Amino acid sequence: MNRGSTVIDRITRLTPDVSDPAGMHLIGVAANAVWAHDVGLTFLTVAVDGLRGQGQLRVLAQALSAQAWAAVHQAREPLAVAAAEEGIALARETGQTEWVVAAQLAKAAVAAERGDLRVVDALTSEAEALILPLGATPMLALVQFVRGRGAVAHQHYAEGLEHLRRTLDPADAVYHPFIGAWGLSDLVEAAAHTGQYDTADSYLGQLESLAVQTSGPLLRAAAGYARPMVASDDAAEALYQRALGGDLANWPCYRGRMLLWYGRWLRRQRRPADSRKPLRMALDCFQALAFPELAETARQELRASGEKPNHDLPEAWAQLTPQELQIAQLAAAGETNRKIGEQLFLSPRTVQSHLYRVFPKLGITARHQLRDAFS
Numbered sequence: 001m002n003r004g005s006t007v008i009d010r011i012t013r014l015t016p017d018v019s020d021p022a023g024m025h026l027i028g029v030a031a032n033a034v035w036a037h038d039v040g041l042t043f044l045t046v047a048v049d050g051l052r053g054q055g056q057l058r059v060l061a062q063a064l065s066a067q068a069w070a071a072v073h074q075a076r077e078p079l080a081v082a083a084a085e086e087g088i089a090l091a092r093e094t095g096q097t098e099w100v101v102a103a104q105l106a107k108a109a110v111a112a113e114r115g116d117l118r119v120v121d122a123l124t125s126e127a128e129a130l131i132l133p134l135g136a137t138p139m140l141a142l143v144q145f146v147r148g149r150g151a152v153a154h155q156h157y158a159e160g161l162e163h164l165r166r167t168l169d170p171a172d173a174v175y176h177p178f179i180g181a182w183g184l185s186d187l188v189e190a191a192a193h194t195g196q197y198d199t200a201d202s203y204l205g206q207l208e209s210l211a212v213q214t215s216g217p218l219l220r221a222a223a224g225y226a227r228p229m230v231a232s233d234d235a236a237e238a239l240y241q242r243a244l245g246g247d248l249a250n251w252p253c254y255r256g257r258m259l260l261w262y263g264r265w266l267r268r269q270r271r272p273a274d275s276r277k278p279l280r281m282a283l284d285c286f287q288a289l290a291f292p293e294l295a296e297t298a299r300q301e302l303r304a305s306g307e308k309p310n311h312d313l314p315e316a317w318a319q320l321t322p323q324e325l326q327i328a329q330l331a332a333a334g335e336t337n338r339k340i341g342e343q344l345f346l347s348p349r350t351v352q353s354h355l356y357r358v359f360p361k362l363g364i365t366a367r368h369q370l371r372d373a374f375s
Contacts, residue, residue, distance in 0.1 A: 004034040004214030011036065016043050021050025025063045032070055035181070035216025038250050041070040048083070061090035061099050068106035073182075073218055075253040075289055077110050078323040078346075084110075098136055101127045105142045112150025113253060115293025120150045141167045141176035145183050152186040153257065154293055161190040168206075181210055185222035185254075192229045200230045221251040225258055228265070236265060244278075256285035256294065264301055272305040279305060288329050319361045327354045328362075332370035 011031050016024055024047035031040030044067040051060040064087030071080035087103035108123035124143045131139040148163030164187050166172045167180035184207040191200035204226050211219040224247025228239040240262040248255040263279035266272075279302045286295035302308075320328060330340045337348040337355075346354075359365060362373045 004216055007031075007034045008036045008039065008215055008217075011039055011043075014043075016046040018046055018050055021047045021054065021063075022056070022059065024050065025059060025066070028063070028070070029066050032066055033178075034214055035218040037070040037073040038217055041067065041074055041076070044070055057090050058094045058096065061087050061094055061096055061103075064090065065099050065102040065106065068103055069109075072106050072109045072113075074251070075113070077113070077289060078326060080106055080110050097130055097134065098139060101131045101136075101139045102142065105139070105146050108146045109149065112146055113153060113289075113294075114291050115150075115154050117150055117154070120146060137174065138176050138179060140174040141179040144174050145179050148183055148190075149186055152190050155193070155297075157190040157193045160186060161194060161196075164190070181207070181219065182222075184210070184219075185226040188226040189229050197230065204230055217250070221247050221254050224248055225254045228258075228261070233269065240265065252285060252289060253291075256282050256289065256291070259285060260294065260298055260301065263298075263305070267301065267305050275305045276302065276307050279307075288326060290323075290325050320358060324354050324358050324361075327351055328358045328370060331355060331367060332373075 007030060011027055014027065018024075024043045028040040028042075028044035028047055031037070031043060044063055047063045048060065048067050051063055064083045068080045068083035068087060071077070071083060084103040084107040088100055088107070091097070091099035091103060104123055104127045108120050108127070111117075111119040111123065124146055127139070128143050131143075144163045144166050148160045148167075151157070151160030151163060164180070164183040166174050167176055167183060168187075169175055184203050187203040188200045188207065191197070191203060204223075207219065207223050207226060210216070211223045224239075224243035228236045228243065231239050240258065243258055244255065244262065248258055259278045259282035263275040263277075263282060266275035266278070279298055283295055283298040283302065286292075286298055327340055331337075337351040340346070340351045341348045355367065362370070364370065364373050
């Protein structure tokens with residue numbers, strides 16, 4: 001843990017080597033282990049492609065699970081789901097139950113962010129049943145993290161607090177401080193919103209300490225997200241703006257939620273006009289990420305601010321799959337197929353294929369019509 005910053009520094013100096021997929025897998029896992037999932041994802045993507053080409057199915061299943069989790073933390077939802085589904089299939093084929101569970105829980109984490117809590121319950125219950133006979137504590141902690149993250153993201157704070165704090169309780173069977181650290185910002189949020197301010201301060205202290213010790217990008221982003229939750233009104237606005245200006249730039253899920261809470265905070269400070277810009281940005285972010293429940297929360301906040309949202313999805317857009325929606329929104333914003341592919345880890349040809357399927361669903365025939373279809 002104390003050498004996390006050294007590990008990150010060394011990894012960021014490396015260039016992915018397509019000729020050594022096994023090595024890239026190890027480097028990607030090392031980056032994930034020091035909460036540098038944004039760095040790890042680059043190496044793991046190279047590893048997955050290379051291992052697949054070599055037919056190294058057993059290790060490929062493990063690399064896909066690691067890739068899926070890195071993508072979850074980066075809000076690369078289509079990539080996370082695709083990697084998780086392939087990882088589940090290969091882990092079953094190669095008899096690696098623990099990797100079946102890890103990949104399935106990554107898929108459940110995506111459902112949690114999207115607000116499909118019934119899917120979360122089904123996937124986590126199945127994963128728990130698979131892993132309990134093995135006594136694999138890390139996987140049991142992952143179950144609690146997924147359940148807790150989904151609950152907190154959608155404002156079920158008491159439930160989320162109960163799930164997440166178990167991962168940091170040494171007396172609990174699911175105790176796992178590394179995975180528990182993933183949920184520290186959610187614990188701060190949940191404790192603050194249930195009036196447990198001393199508890200929230202304690203969790204924030206743990207998070208701040210870890211972020212300093214390791215320099216892990218995920219932890220720094222999480223700390224930036226959590227600070228305004230326990231700040232006084234006099235200090236909160238500067239902390240919101242600082243986090244949005246830097247700490248959360250590469251972490252779209254945290255950024256979207258922070259924009260939402262900043263807008264809500266401004267409105268409750270009786271500054272409804274000021275609240276509308278961050279709330280609009282939050283709505284755009286959640287729509288691009290295909291997080292419908294959080295998008296609806298942003299719409300409700302905008303209405304409460306006195307503005308009627310003009311970004312409600314038209315009925316035709318509701319026909320699109322989450323990946324089609326994300327691609328179409330990026331294309332409507334003017335991104336090229338190459339840029340979209342870089343963001344979503346897809347080839348330009350695959351992006352174009354998705355757009356060809358999108359056009360008839362929206363009743364259009366050309367790319368330039370996407371913006372009008374979305375308005």
